[in-house]
Amino acid sequence: MNSPRFLIEGFQRFRERHFAEDSVQFQNLVQFGQTPKALVVACCDSRVDPALVLDCAPGDLFVVRNVANLVPPAENQGHYHGTSAALEFGVKDLAVRHIIVLGHAQCGGIHALLEGSVDKEESFIAEWMGIADAAREQVEREHANASSEVRHRACEQQAILVSLDNLRTFSWVRERVEQGKLTLHGWYFDIERGELLGYDATTGKFEPLQP
Numbered sequence: 244m245n246s247p248r249f250l251i252e253g254f255q256r257f258r259e260r261h262f263a264e265d266s267v268q269f270q271n272l273v274q275f276g277q278t279p280k281a282l283v284v285a286c287c288d289s290r291v292d293p294a295l296v297l298d299c300a301p302g303d304l305f306v307v308r309n310v311a312n313l314v315p316p317a318e319n320q321g322h323y324h325g326t327s328a329a330l331e332f333g334v335k336d337l338a339v340r341h342i343i344v345l346g347h348a349q350c351g352g353i354h355a356l357l358e359g360s361v362d363k364e365e366s367f368i369a370e371w372m373g374i375a376d377a378a379r380e381q382v383e384r385e386h387a388n389a390s391s392e393v394r395h396r397a398c399e400q401q402a403i404l405v406s407l408d409n410l411r412t413f414s415w416v417r418e419r420v421e422q423g424k425l426t427l428h429g430w431y432f433d434i435e436r437g438e439l440l441g442y443d444a445t446t447g448k449f450e451p452l453q454p
């Protein structure tokens with residue numbers, strides 16, 4: 244069997260950390276089940292693993308990852324709503340208190356959306372990125388003459404806001420937000436500057452997050 248060796252060795256280290264005789268953390272998670280504090284919608288990008296970036300332990304985060312960390316609107320047509328199903332489980336069954344849409348700099352999905360670099364006829368990505376069309380249109384309107392860096396950054400952040408709006412189209416999200424049981428957050432991991440920004444609804448901007 245030609246398995247990637249670095250992954251098997253990684254699992255050995257994980258096992259020593261979490262399954263040693265004096266480690267009760269994982270045994271508790273297995274015995275009592277998971278009670279994650281937050282649900283994170285993150286990108287598939289290999290550089291933005293939420294558990295690593297936010298320094299979380301097993302059981303802390305319920306993570307949904309897809310191309311460009313998008314939340315689709317609630318809809319009944321179609322069949323395979325992977326992201327919506329994960330959101331439903333996190334919100335209704337696990338009763339998470341926070342949902343964080345975690346965008347990031349240098350997002351390949353947003354790049355494809357802005358540059359039109361994937362063929363719509365032959366790509367799952369182009370169809371999926373259509374969720375963020377409103378973000379693209381706004382950036383093209385407001386930053387028509389800006390550098391590609393500025394346009395990409397603006398679109399990466401605007402797409403987070405589209406996803407936050409789409410989250411509220413799910414009745415079980417909207418109800419819990421109105422009841423104060425659930426809070427929605429838009430965060431942006433700037434992998435170039437090593438910063439974590441959060442959307443501030445009062446200023447309408449992404450600002451550095453402080454503990």
Ligand SMILES: [Zn+2]
Nearest residue numbers: 286288350351
């Ligand atoms: Zn991305």
